[in-house]
Amino acid sequence: MSPREQEAPEPFEPAALVRTEAAALEALAQRLESAMAEPFARAVELVLRCGEANGRVVVTGMGKSGIIAQKIAATLSSTGSPALFLHPAEAVHGDVGVVLKGDVVIALSASGETEEILRLLATVKRKGDALVSFCCNLESTLAQASDIALDCGVEREACGLNLAPTASTTTMLALGDALAVAVSLRKGFRAEDFAELHPGGKLGKRLAKVRDLMHAGADVPVVAPATRMADVIYEMSSKKLGMTTVQEDGRLRGVISDGDLRRLLEREGGAALSKTAGEAMNARPKTIGGDELAARALAIMEEKKITSLVAVDAEMRVEGVVHLHDLWGVEMI
Numbered sequence: 219m220s221p222r223e224q225e226a227p228e229p230f231e232p233a234a235l236v237r238t239e240a241a242a243l244e245a246l247a248q249r250l251e252s253a254m255a256e257p258f259a260r261a262v263e264l265v266l267r268c269g270e271a272n273g274r275v276v277v278t279g280m281g282k283s284g285i286i287a288q289k290i291a292a293t294l295s296s297t298g299s300p301a302l303f304l305h306p307a308e309a310v311h312g313d314v315g316v317v318l319k320g321d322v323v324i325a326l327s328a329s330g331e332t333e334e335i336l337r338l339l340a341t342v343k344r345k346g347d348a349l350v351s352f353c354c355n356l357e358s359t360l361a362q363a364s365d366i367a368l369d370c371g372v373e374r375e376a377c378g379l380n381l382a383p384t385a386s387t388t389t390m391l392a393l394g395d396a397l398a399v400a401v402s403l404r405k406g407f408r409a410e411d412f413a414e415l416h417p418g419g420k421l422g423k424r425l426a427k428v429r430d431l432m433h434a435g436a437d438v439p440v441v442a443p444a445t446r447m448a449d450v451i452y453e454m455s456s457k458k459l460g461m462t463t464v465q466e467d468g469r470l471r472g473v474i475s476d477g478d479l480r481r482l483l484e485r486e487g488g489a490a491l492s493k494t495a496g497e498a499m500n501a502r503p504k505t506i507g508g509d510e511l512a513a514r515a516l517a518i519m520e521e522k523k524i525t526s527l528v529a530v531d532a533e534m535r536v537e538g539v540v541h542l543h544d545l546w547g548v549e550m551i
Contacts, residue, residue, distance in 0.1 A: 235384070238376040242385040243392055246370070250396065254369055258397070261366050264348050265299055265401045268322045275301035276317050276347075278309065279326030280334050282383040283352075283390065287326045290394030297402035306334035314341050324350045324394075328370070328386045330358020339363050352390050368393060428515050428529050429508035431545065432538035433459065439539070440465050441474075443496030450474060450495050459541050461526050464499045469534045472499030475526070505530045508537045516545045 250258055265275055275294050279287035287303055294301035304316060304323075317323060323342050327335050330353040342349055343363070351364040354371040361367035370393060376384035439457035441450050443464055454462045454476070464472040474495060482490045482498050490498070504522055506515050508529040515527050519542055529537040 230378070235376045238374065239385045239388045242372040242376075242389050245373070246389045246392060249369055257366050257368060258400075261350050261368065261397060262400045262404065264322050264350065264366065265294075265397065266404055268320065268348070269299055269401075269405070271320050273318070273320035273322065275299055275322050275324060276304050277301060277324045277326070277394075278304040278306050278335065278338065280306050280332050282387050283326040283328060283332070286387050286390045286394065287324070289391060290324070290326075290398065293395060293398045294401070297398050298405055298407045299398065299401050306332070306338055310334065310337050314338060317342065317345060317347060319345060319347070322348045322350060324352065325360060325364070326352045326390055327358075327360050328354045328383060328390075330355045330360040332360070335360055352393055354386050426512045427508065428506055428510050428512055428527075428540050429538065431512050432508065432529050432540040433457075433544075434538035437539075438536060439463060440536070441495045442466060443471055443494060443499075445495040447479075447491045447493050447495070447498065450498070451479070454479070459526055459539055461539070462495075463528055463536055463539065464495045465536055468536065470503070470505065470528055470530055470536050471496070472501040473503035473528060474499050475524070503528060505534075506540070507531070512540070512545055515540050516542075519545070 268275060275291070277287040277291040277294070278284070284303075284305065291301040291303040302316065304313060323338075325335050325338070330351070336359055339349075339360070348366075349364045350366045350368065351360050352368050352370050353361045353364075354369070355361060356367055356369055356371075370386060370389040372385040372389060374380050375382060375386060376388075437457065439453050439459055439462035441453050441462050441464055443466055445453075445464075450462060454460065454474070461473055461475040463470055464474060472495075478498065478500055479490075482493065486493070504518055504524065504527055506518065506527045506529055508531070518527060519525065525542040527540050529540060531537060
């Protein structure tokens, strides 16, 4: 057997790696239901009280733990708990100044002995901020110095050498997600709140409100009930929404769509042009409130096979018009 054949590594089994990480997560779940339930609940209370006092959550970690810390900070922020990531190496060169009285510091270190993290302890404790740690060793220096130490311990890392942070970073990430979600639920964080923090992209559009997407003000096509059809057609063409509202004293009386106009011409022929908007309009159009989710507007349009909805208030005053094209990228609820 050649030296190369003797040194050949065992074949990599990705499924085994995933099962190792899954087993680490199951062990974490069991701890959260037993020994770690009380300290986890206290950590949730700390973050809640921090937010109520206008404090922030400062998450720190080095190396792979630092990458997980950045994600946890982002998840906290996006679910209503203002948070930021502090690089521990930069912190000891002045950046620790971002930590303010009343902030909660969450420090991630698998060993609990990461030098850059330990060098922050004196400053954090001097400021009187609450310190929560995610560690795999509850006997470590970091865990012992923490107000609350949460156990991210794993039986082994998922890499073949049992060295690269894999299973341990997976448990840290899951624990951070659990903390962020638990806090958001306690705060009564709603889909509308989530939408305000995610205004861009498909997700933001799905959670946007009708008033965020609708045409309003001078962009709303409007005619009076007495308006002749020639002027109705002109208004529909100029506003390019394929419809017009029929209003009286600012209140919605009806709607005329391209389809309504086509059916009128088929039925009346040339005599259709002598009609008024009040005679031709649909006096019972579908409407929606401006504070409804855009996804709800899309669902109504799909159900009724229409291309626009008028947004009105409780007294039928017109606030705007939302068109199907405005809802591209929105998913129905």
